[in-house]
Amino acid sequence: MSRVIVxxxxxxxxxxxxxxxxxxxxxRAIRLFDQSADNRDVVNWQIRWHPFYLGPPxxxxxxxxxxxxxxxxxxxxxxxxxxxxxxxxVEGIRFxxxxxxxxxxxxxxxxDYVQQNEPASVVDAVIEKLFHRYFEAEGxxxxxDDLLEAIEGAGVKDAAQARSFMEAPEGRSxxxxxxxxxxxxxxxxxxxxxxxxxxVNGAQxxxxxxxxxxxxxxxxxxRSEL
Numbered sequence: 347m348s349r350v351i352v353x354x355x356x357x358x359x360x361x362x363x364x365x366x367x368x369x370x371x372x373x374r375a376i377r378l379f380d381q382s383a384d385n386r387d388v389v390n391w392q393i394r395w396h397p398f399y400l401g402p403p404x405x406x407x408x409x410x411x412x413x414x415x416x417x418x419x420x421x422x423x424x425x426x427x428x429x430x431x432x433x434x435x436v437e438g439i440r441f442x443x444x445x446x447x448x449x450x451x452x453x454x455x456x457x458d459y460v461q462q463n464e465p466a467s468v469v470d471a472v473i474e475k476l477f478h479r480y481f482e483a484e485g486x487x488x489x490x491d492d493l494l495e496a497i498e499g500a501g502v503k504d505a506a507q508a509r510s511f512m513e514a515p516e517g518r519s520x521x522x523x524x525x526x527x528x529x530x531x532x533x534x535x536x537x538x539x540x541x542x543x544x545x546v547n548g549a550q551x552x553x554x555x556x557x558x559x560x561x562x563x564x565x566x567x568x569r570s571e572l
Contacts, residue, residue, distance in 0.1 A: 349390040350566040352559075356393065357528050357538040359400040360453040360487055363430050363441060366477040368537035368549035370437040375555035379563070389563045394461065395473065397454035397524050398536045407448035407488050414443070434481075445484035451521045452512050456493050458521075459511040464502060471500040542566065 354372070358365040379385050401413070414423045427443050434441040453476055460472045479485035479496040486492040490512050494505050502508055511517070528538070539546045539555070542562030546555065 349388060350563065350570045351390050351392055352542050352562045352566050353540075354391055354393045355396060355540040357396045357398050357533050358536050359398045360450050360457075360476050361447055361480060362398075362400045362536050363434070363481060364549040365537045366439055366481055367433060367437050368539065369473065369477070370439065371549055371552045372539065372555055374552040375559055378552060378556050379559045385563070389559075389566065393466065393469075395457050395469070396528060397451075397457070397521050398528055398533065398538075399450065399525050400536065401447065402449065403451060403522065403525075404449050407446050407486065410445050410447045410484075411443050413447050440482045442482055442484050445480070446486050446488070447480075448486075448488035450487070451518050452490060453487050453493060454521045454524075455512045455514075455517045456497070456508060459508050460502060463504075463507075468501040472497050472502065475500050 356365075356368070356372075358368070376391055379389070411423065414426065418426060427441075431441045457469070457472065457476075460469050464472075475497050476487055476493075479492075480487050485496065487496055490509055493512065494509060533547075535547060537547075537549055539550075541555070541558045542565055544558040544562055546558055
């Protein structure tokens with residue numbers, strides 16, 4: 347019996363800590379689903395990432411904590427940092443708030459390039475490396491050189507072609523259009539996840555995501571039997 351396909355669309359930003367947490371929780375939910383004897387080798391999960399701007403779409407690269415303090419204030423920032431570190435620890439993420447932050451359209455262009463040209467395993471490796479560099483290694487993901495350095499070892503075959511794609515003059519308007527499309531569909535916070543036809547906003551717990559994975563898989567299986 348061939349596997350049924352279930353599409354998972356994730357609207358995300360590369361500087362969104364809850365998006366990193368949401369990725370890990372979705373992975374846990376998929377493992378829980380696939381570990382069931384009844385579900386093993388039943389579903390092919392096809393994950394597609396879509397862009398969102400959590401911060402300003404353009405502007406300077408600035409100190410990360412400085413941006414947090416400007417956005418949330420000193421007192422709230424002092425509470426956010428340890429809370430996110432505690433939540434991240436549960437998911438195996440070591441959040442660190444040193445380093446810089448800035449516009450993310452180039453990272454979205456890179457993700458788009460990889461999704462067009464590489465298998466799902468490489469796409470996942472690239473997403474993971476971008477999140478790791480920004481959130482755990484205090485690294486920059488805001489220039490083309492930063493991004494190409496970040497994804498070394500992820501399996502991207504042609505770094506020169508990836509560079510050209512990121513540097514293409516039409517790139518910014520294409521990312522802007524995708525972000526605007528997501529906003530027009532009611533996405534105003536990320537992560538925003540659609541599993542089959544089921545919509546889930548926020549980094550929900552694996553058990554919640556598993557519930558929707560099961561529902562989407564059941565629907566896909568029923569359609570395949572018609």
